[in-house]
Amino acid sequence: MSLITWSDQLAVGIEEIDQQHQKLVQLINGLHNHMLAGDASEIMAKVLDRVIQYTGFHFETEEQLMLRYDYPNSETHKHEHSDLVNTAVTLQQKLHSGNAHITMETMHFLQDWLQHHILGSDKMLADFLKTKGLH
Ligand SMILES: [Fe+2]
Numbered sequence: 001m002s003l004i005t006w007s008d009q010l011a012v013g014i015e016e017i018d019q020q021h022q023k024l025v026q027l028i029n030g031l032h033n034h035m036l037a038g039d040a041s042e043i044m045a046k047v048l049d050r051v052i053q054y055t056g057f058h059f060e061t062e063e064q065l066m067l068r069y070d071y072p073n074s075e076t077h078k079h080e081h082s083d084l085v086n087t088a089v090t091l092q093q094k095l096h097s098g099n100a101h102i103t104m105e106t107m108h109f110l111q112d113w114l115q116h117h118i119l120g121s122d123k124m125l126a127d128f129l130k131t132k133g134l135h
């Protein structure tokens with residue numbers, strides 16, 4: 001069973017963002033599956049690298065849109081992004097040095113963060129972008 005199930009409830013209505021969120025959900029579900037399989041920390045570190053890399057690409061996409069359309073709440077939104085990146089990079093460093101494991105607590109943190117961020121800040125950004133004619 002997947003950790004996060006994609007549903008229309010998570011869709012914000014901007015195609016590019018929704019597609020990237022679906023990919024992010026897949027990657028986090030993949031990380032969860034590796035955790036359940038009890039994979040070694042070197043493998044977990046590589047899988048987490050991919051999650052972080054894609055997350056960075058996705059945040060960049062949203063932040064470019066904020067810049068292009070002069071989004072008024074960009075500072076708060078970007079701050080949420082950088083907080084997550086910092087947390088993930090710290091975890092990644094610990095994994096690479098063999099000082100941490102990915103636990104169910106980590107997975108629930110990622111799940112909660114993503115759902116809360118999508119339904120809050122990303123939805124607000126999407127509603128703004130719709131007023132600029134994006135879909
Ligand atoms: Fe975002």
Ligand SMILES: [Fe+2]
Nearest residue numbers: 058062118122
């Ligand atoms: Fe997002």
